[in-house]
Amino acid sequence: MKVNILGTNYKIHFVDEFPNYLEEVGEGAGGLCNRYDRDIFIKKCKDKDMTAMGRKRCDKDVLRHEIIHAYLSESGLSANASHCYGSWAENEEMVDWFAIQSPKIYQTFKEVGCL
Structure with a gap:
């Protein structure tokens, strides 16, 4: 599957395991956004x-x-929010907040007709 993120195409891969070259980075992660290769990997839930x-x-x-990680990256916010890893735009809690609340926000916008 492909998705356009702010004019950049990303490939979405649903996988059982991350590719070998990402194993170390993704240790314990359920997904990874590789902004340089423009790939999103989702490890299929097997719970x-x-x-x-x-x-x-x-x-x-x-x-x-x-996808939120990809948007923050493509918008330039990840790279420019801070010179070190861990800026607000790469913060997992911040990304989670957007990811969890976005369907609710979208529904609210839809209900009031402001899309």
Whole structure:
């Protein structure tokens, strides 16, 4: 699957494991956004304590999270917010907030007709 992020095409890959060259970076991660290769990798949820629907929701949550990373990167905010890793635009909590709240915000915009 491909998606256009601010004029840049990214490939989305749903995988069982990350590619070898990303294993170390993605240790413990559910997804990765590789801004230089313009790839988003989502490790398919295999949690046996979830139903099939729960695993599907998990995959969508991780995909939204990685897409937010791509938007922050393509907008220049990741690179320019700070000279060191860990700026607000790369902060996992901030990205999670956007990823979790965006469907609710979208629904609100839709309800009031401001899209």
